Amino acid sequence: LAKTTQPISMDSYEGQEVNITCSHNNIATNDYITWYQQFPSQGPRFIIQGYKTKVTNEVASLFIPADRKSSTLSLPRVSLSDTAVYYCLVGGGGYNKLIFGAGTRLAVHP
Amino acid sequence: DTGVSQDPRHKITKRGQNVTFRCDPISEHNRLYWYRQTLGQGPEFLTYFQNEAQLEKSRLLSDRFSAERPKGSFSTLEIQRTEQGDSAMYLCASQGTYGYTFGSGTRLTVV
Numbered sequence: 001l002a003k004t005t006q007p008i009s010m011d012s013y014e015g016q017e018v019n020i021t022c023s024h025n026n027i028a029t030n031d032y033i034t035w036y037q038q039f040p041s042q043g044p045r046f047i048i049q050g051y052k053t054k055v056t057n058e059v060a061s062l063f064i065p066a067d068r069k070s071s072t073l074s075l076p077r078v079s080l081s082d083t084a085v086y087y088c089l090v091g092g093g094g095y096n097k098l099i100f101g102a103g104t105r106l107a108v109h110p
Numbered sequence: 111d112t113g114v115s116q117d118p119r120h121k122i123t124k125r126g127q128n129v130t131f132r133c134d135p136i137s138e139h140n141r142l143y144w145y146r147q148t149l150g151q152g153p154e155f156l157t158y159f160q161n162e163a164q165l166e167k168s169r170l171l172s173d174r175f176s177a178e179r180p181k182g183s184f185s186t187l188e189i190q191r192t193e194q195g196d197s198a199m200y201l202c203a204s205q206g207t208y209g210y211t212f213g214s215g216t217r218l219t220v221v
Contacts, residue, residue, distance in 0.1 A: 043202075043214055045212070101151045
């Protein structure tokens with residue numbers, strides 16, 4: 001399973017766009033990139049998943065360059081409730097135990 | 111779909127006692143995982159079930175830890191002779207066609 005590297009923490013203000021970049025230099029051909037969000041005292045929650053180019057859902061966008069060695073999670077117009085830890089994971093489809101790093105602690109300020 | 115339920119939400123126990131946690135996965139999910147999470151770290155994989163079969167165990171799962179999933183439904187995680195280092199959040203997740211769903215976890219404090 002490919003190892004990922006992401007910033008330990010980030011700060012933002014309400015209404016701003018936040019971009020969190022994750023490096024995964026050893027990503028395999030059949031690996032997908034998945035982002036999870038975790039609030040204190042809760043389990044991680046799926047945000048978005050992609051393989052290449054751009055994926056958008058009602059919560060976020062995921063940008064993946066052609067070489068797939070990195071990805072960027074984009075959260076538009078964050079609010080205080082987006083304060084959480086965000087994890088970038090890389091792995092294949094089907095059964096694959098999730099391997100979490102330490103994640104990125106995003107703090108959104110008023 | 112009521113999600114993944116874990117019970118209890120919090121458990122305080124004295125060192126040396128045994129504790130048991132329960133996880134009720136989403137009913138149609140046949141894969142179930144246990145993770146452990148300590149403060150400031152991401153969840154760490156402990157073990158995995160496909161239906162009632164335990165197919166993989168992490169080396170983190172010492173012989174004091176045992177997990178079961180009778181009849182491929184709910185699962186239990188037991189820790190015997192608890193140690194202070196066992197204090198953590200224990201998370202359960204089930205996997206279906208569209209990905210993983212985590213429970214809210216059981217927070218264990220060993221005093």
